[in-house]
Amino acid sequence: MAPSSTRFLILLAAASLLASFARADLQYDFYNTSCPGVETLVRDALNATFAADSTIRSGLLRFHFHDCFVRGCDASIMLQSHNGTAEKDANPNLTLRGYEVIEAIKAKVEAACPLVVSCADIMAMAARDAVYFSEGPDYQVETGRRDGNVSMMEEALSDLPPADGNVTVLTKFFAVKxxxxxxxxxxxxxxxxxxxxxxxxxxxxxxxxxxxxxxxxxxxxxxxxxxxxxxxxxxxxxxxxxxxxxxxxxxxxxxxxxxxxxxxxxxxxxxxxxxxxxxxxxxxxxxxxxxxxxxxxxxSMINMGRIGARTGTDGEIRETCGIYVD
Missing domain, CATH: 1.10.420.10 (Peroxidase, domain 2)
Structure with missing residues (x-):
């Protein structure tokens, strides 16, 4: 499943070039000291998950996209509402898959490093690994995101690009981000x-x-x-x-x-x-x-992963990802 040696060198060079342009508040290997080995932990857990259900790989990739386009990559898609008014309740998100997978990985990460690694970063790692285990490229993910605590259905309805949009319409949705x-x-x-x-x-x-x-x-x-x-x-x-x-x-x-x-x-x-x-x-x-x-x-995935990133003291690190916000 690993890329050929030639392809690997090309991708490694691309990743190295990107490192020099990374945002100062997101960085590669953010958890090297605070939670060493967390990306390997996530990848190993996902490998087992994908072995049981290969179709969830595409679900996790889509999950990350839908999260990032609404309030930024802050895991707000994971938040729940007793009143059915959270992002996950919006019609475009009703067929999303991956909630249980992210929550299960979060539990493993919490056992190793309590209240250190955000749900948002786990989602970014999961999307990357979904691509890798589908014979796609492997690449470094910028980390250091924190989780948001607001999730509104109306923002999902207004911010997600429409499935029937033309290029002019879609470009506008992307330009806003x-x-x-x-x-x-x-x-x-x-x-x-x-x-x-x-x-x-x-x-x-x-x-x-x-x-x-x-x-x-x-x-x-x-x-x-x-x-x-x-x-x-x-x-x-x-x-x-x-x-x-x-x-x-x-x-x-x-x-x-x-x-x-x-x-x-x-x-x-x-x-x-x-x-x-x-x-x-x-x-x-x-x-x-x-x-x-x-x-x-x-x-482009690294560009998308920077949308609205909460870092430093902005946002929170949740113990579980799918808490209720009302």
């Missing part, structure tokens, strides 16, 4: 892992313009396959892989799917219709571009 159009198209590559429930894309198959038609930009046989799989607009139970080429391997299959008109979500398909993001999709359609994608993905 200090992420670029390149970050958008690169982080979209995370859809090489995971699935989507039929209602997230079924309008493209059954009612694209409101008259019972199909999105004409979708590859015909792919559209027929989705039609047969979902069987209607509201089939919540059925899921479809986001990557039509390889479903559990972190590779270029997503871009190959999008390039061929098999982007599942409207936001996926939109990438090939914009001149700038479409050019990136075209380059990534070539198997020789894997190392480039890996290096780009490392940069």
């Amino acid at each position: 200090n992420l670029t159009m390149k970050d958008l198209v690169v982080l979209s590559g995370a859809h090489t892992l995971g699935v989507s429930h039929c209602p997230s894309f079924s309008h493209r198959v059954y009612n694209y313009t409101g008259v019972g038609d199909e999105d004409p930009s979708m590859e015909a046989e792919y559209g027929q396959s989705l039609n047969a799989t979902c069987g209607g607009l509201d089939n919540v139970a059925t899921v479809v892989p986001l990557d039509a080429v390889t479903t559990e391997k972190f590779d270029l299959g997503y871009y190959q799917s999008v390039y061929a008109g098999k982007g599942l979500l409207q936001s996926d398909d939109a990438l090939r219709h914009d001149s700038l993001t479409g050019a990136y999709v075209g380059v990534m359609n070539n198997a020789s571009s894997l190392d480039t994608f890996f290096a780009d993905f490392i940069v």
